[in-house]
Amino acid sequence: MKQRYYRVRADILDPVAPDRCRWIKDGELVFGRDGTIVHCGGRWDPRGRPVTAVAVPARSIVMPGLVDCHSHLSQYHVRGRGGHALLAWLRNYVFVEEARFRDKRYARTTAKSYYRKLLARGVTSVALYANYREGVLAAFREAERAGIRATIGYTLMDRGVPRPLRQPPRRALAECADILARTADGPHRLRFALNPRFALACSAAFMAEIGAFARRHRLHIQTHLAENLDELAAVRTAFPGARDYTSVYDRFGLLTPRTLLAHCIHLSDRERALVRDRGCGVVHCPSANMFLHSGRFPMEHWRGYPRLGLGSDVGAGPSFAMFDVMRDGYFVNMQSLERLFHLATLGGAAALGMGDVTGSLVPGKQADFLVVGIKESNRDSRRDILSDLIFKHDQRRIEKVFVAGREVFSA
Ligand SMILES: [Zn+2]
Numbered sequence: 474m475k476q477r478y479y480r481v482r483a484d485i486l487d488p489v490a491p492d493r494c495r496w497i498k499d500g501e502l503v504f505g506r507d508g509t510i511v512h513c514g515g516r517w518d519p520r521g522r523p524v525t526a527v528a529v530p531a532r533s534i535v536m537p538g539l540v541d542c543h544s545h546l547s548q549y550h551v552r553g554r555g556g557h558a559l560l561a562w563l564r565n566y567v568f569v570e571e572a573r574f575r576d577k578r579y580a581r582t583t584a585k586s587y588y589r590k591l592l593a594r595g596v597t598s599v600a601l602y603a604n605y606r607e608g609v610l611a612a613f614r615e616a617e618r619a620g621i622r623a624t625i626g627y628t629l630m631d632r633g634v635p636r637p638l639r640q641p642p643r644r645a646l647a648e649c650a651d652i653l654a655r656t657a658d659g660p661h662r663l664r665f666a667l668n669p670r671f672a673l674a675c676s677a678a679f680m681a682e683i684g685a686f687a688r689r690h691r692l693h694i695q696t697h698l699a700e701n702l703d704e705l706a707a708v709r710t711a712f713p714g715a716r717d718y719t720s721v722y723d724r725f726g727l728l729t730p731r732t733l734l735a736h737c738i739h740l741s742d743r744e745r746a747l748v749r750d751r752g753c754g755v756v757h758c759p760s761a762n763m764f765l766h767s768g769r770f771p772m773e774h775w776r777g778y779p780r781l782g783l784g785s786d787v788g789a790g791p792s793f794a795m796f797d798v799m800r801d802g803y804f805v806n807m808q809s810l811e812r813l814f815h816l817a818t819l820g821g822a823a824a825l826g827m828g829d830v831t832g833s834l835v836p837g838k839q840a841d842f843l844v845v846g847i848k849e850s851n852r853d854s855r856r857d858i859l860s861d862l863i864f865k866h867d868q869r870r871i872e873k874v875f876v877a878g879r880e881v882f883s884a
């Protein structure tokens with residue numbers, strides 16, 4: 474039987490490289506029923522093959538789905554709580570809230586609402602932190618229902634946090650093995666990750682076991698690195714023999730090509746070189762960094778690094794909308810709008826190790842894309858289009874969202 478194809482006709486914005494994107498006026502995106510893109514460019518000749526047109530509102534553009542490389546599902550209800558820097562903010566708002574995720578029902582209703590918000594804002598791929606076995610399984614179940622692409626991590630802690638959040642390492646890793654077994658046959662869109670929260674919340678023995686477990690099962694790892702100066706000082710006290718913060722993680726085998734490191738603000742040249750050598754994904758979270766007054770991500774040191782993405786860092790970041798995070802990225806570091814667009818799409822996908830799956834609209838990748846209505850824009854200038862998307866939220870409206878060719882949101 475012939476495969477059926479789906480065609481979307483609109484102006485198309487697509488990242489090609491950092492600082493470069495293509496703008497295809499009156500273009501066409503075509504994908505098969507299996508969700509794989511077969512064409513993106515000018516008009517496609519179906520040569521007798523069956524094609525269904527996807528209806529889109531006038532003056533819409535098509536662009537890849539947005540990639541959020543760092544977010545905390547369990548902080549959904551405490552986002553936007555200001556007045557503190559990192560460590561006090563964790564103590565005052567976050568730990569109390571995360572402890573609630575042991576309740577299966579609470580975890581499930583929160584996850585459902587969280588994914589709905591992400592999709593409505595055009596996020597088609599997310600890397601997140603969840604808490605407890607129950608919370609992680611709820612995050613998987615609801616992600617499967619929502620149709621989103623997600624890397625779902627179990628937040629691992631055995632010290633430095635309130636007792637209800639601490640886990641004996643052996644039990645935590647037994648739970649990880651159980652989650653792995655239960656989710657192995659699920660959709661490929663969903664991946665399990667180990668998330669040692671940060672060096673202050675994990676003992677040396679626990680980090681060593683997490684590193685070994687991740688290596689054995691070829692799992693992704695997510696953690697925080699060098700977000701705040703008080704955190705750096707506390708890490709120095711907790712690991713007096715370590716050369717620096719980055720080497721703490723390296724010693725336990727936590728820096729791999731499947732590792733995502735959020736923040737990376739206060740690093741030395743040597744530490745940045747180590748992160749590069751290990752091939753880790755680096756996640757810049759401008760909104761959260763401004764919100765907690767953590768410092769400025771030094772973009773100038775990461776130019777040309779292929780695995781650099783953006784993260785909302787909800788709840789330190791108050792917004793789920795990656796367009797808002799791109800705007801904040803501009804405020805933190807003056808940079809081209811094309812570069813911000815790349816970070817939130819193709820760069821993010823590469824940071825997640827999914828650059829061959831999503832992040833841009835090229836044949837062979839999955840059809841993860843958005844249909845965005847933009848009012849009164851100058852359609853002859855890609856700069857104007859980018860500026861409307863990033864800075865003028867009243868000018869843009871996300872009309873439809875597709876993941877792997879399946880419509881997962883409609884306004
Ligand atoms: Zn975070």
